[in-house]
Amino acid sequence: MIMPSYPSSRPRRLRRTGALRALVRETRLAAEQLVLPLFVRGGAKVRRPVEAMPGVAQLSVDEMLRDAEAAAKAGVGGVLLFGIPDTKDAVGSSAWDDEGPVQQAVRALKRDLPQLVVITDVCMCEYTDHGHCGILRDGDVDNDATLELLAKEALSHARAGADLVAPSDMMDGRVGTIRTALDHAGLSSVGILSYAAKYASVFYGPFREAAESAPREGDRRGYQMDPANADEALREVRLDIDEGADAVMVKPAGPYLDIITRMKEGTGYPVAAYQVSGEYAMIRAAAERGWLDGERAMMESLLGIRRAGADFIVTYFATEAALRLGRAPAL
Ligand code: PBG
Numbered sequence: 001m002i003m004p005s006y007p008s009s010r011p012r013r014l015r016r017t018g019a020l021r022a023l024v025r026e027t028r029l030a031a032e033q034l035v036l037p038l039f040v041r042g043g044a045k046v047r048r049p050v051e052a053m054p055g056v057a058q059l060s061v062d063e064m065l066r067d068a069e070a071a072a073k074a075g076v077g078g079v080l081l082f083g084i085p086d087t088k089d090a091v092g093s094s095a096w097d098d099e100g101p102v103q104q105a106v107r108a109l110k111r112d113l114p115q116l117v118v119i120t121d122v123c124m125c126e127y128t129d130h131g132h133c134g135i136l137r138d139g140d141v142d143n144d145a146t147l148e149l150l151a152k153e154a155l156s157h158a159r160a161g162a163d164l165v166a167p168s169d170m171m172d173g174r175v176g177t178i179r180t181a182l183d184h185a186g187l188s189s190v191g192i193l194s195y196a197a198k199y200a201s202v203f204y205g206p207f208r209e210a211a212e213s214a215p216r217e218g219d220r221r222g223y224q225m226d227p228a229n230a231d232e233a234l235r236e237v238r239l240d241i242d243e244g245a246d247a248v249m250v251k252p253a254g255p256y257l258d259i260i261t262r263m264k265e266g267t268g269y270p271v272a273a274y275q276v277s278g279e280y281a282m283i284r285a286a287a288e289r290g291w292l293d294g295e296r297a298m299m300e301s302l303l304g305i306r307r308a309g310a311d312f313i314v315t316y317f318a319t320e321a322a323l324r325l326g327r328a329p330a331l
Pocket of ligand 1 (some may be wrong): 169207220279
């Protein structure tokens with residue numbers, strides 16, 4: 001790069017006015033690149049606020065439709081569904097109940113809001129009584145025995161009409177198992193968004209209250225990734241793409257921007273990033289105390305994730321950010 005030095009070069013010239021800044025802006029954030037996570041449970045007219053995530057609630061299908069409609073109106077691109085079942089057991093059998101909250105929600109969304117992309121989280125932790133992401137054998141999650149259950153869950157979501165299924169369990173081989181199951185069932189057009197690099201993160205704390213999915217004993221370090229590792233994320237993503245993932249996700253987002261960049265550059269695949277519950281809660285909490293301008297922190301955090309290379313972002317701020325984008329240029 002040829003670049004004259006000061007005083008010939010004065011980068012401030014292009015920062016003088018909003019119009020100049022807009023002209024040379026490198027990254028843009030659009031509402032259709034945002035995906036809103038929703039927590040669905042049984043019943044009607046249920047709206048149970050999640051304490052550590054102000055603005056987020058567990059919703060019955062009718063209430064979920066209201067939030068999804070508001071998101072769609074604001075221009076949000078899609079929703080990511082999590083289910084809170086009525087009953088839990090050791091193998092999480094309600095995960096593949098065709099009448100479960102997620103399956104009902106998918107059908108309702110496809111009927112009423114066909115413009116939204118519907119993604120479902122595929123994992124066992126919300127459905128097992130022990131709260132781990134698979135079935136346990138001798139206190140450890142049994143990888144290969146879990147694969148079959150994940151495939152059943154994914155199939156049930158796909159039959160209901162999901163556009164993408166998103167396995168978040170971090171079992172080895174799950175993408176391939178799910179791809180094969182979908183294809184054999186004649187569902188070859190349903191895509192897989194794999195949580196390829198999902199770290200064992202403290203930032204999932206508030207989510208576990210929202211999804212009622214905290215492990216009763218132990219933690220998830222035996223299957224989720226070590227926060228210290230980046231090369232390993234590239235190996236994980238390569239495996240998932242080989243097995244048939246259509247798009248890959250990094251989670252959390254903010255503390256793992258380097259992973260997003262390397263994944264985008266290394267794969268050329270669509271990369272999603274999940275700004276998780278703890279990232280959301282931190283911004284909300286600081287804003288509530290008046291320590292941060294919450295709206296600007298929201299927009300800057302999302303822009304940073306896009307700048308790192310994410311094509312789309314799963315965020316609890318989706319609707320709010322989309323409304324903000326509809327008003328005036330961000331930043
Ligand atoms: C399920 C799952 C988790 C999240 C998404 N899918 C929790 C976990 O792995 O413990 C976290 C999302 C968030 O924190 O917002 N396995």
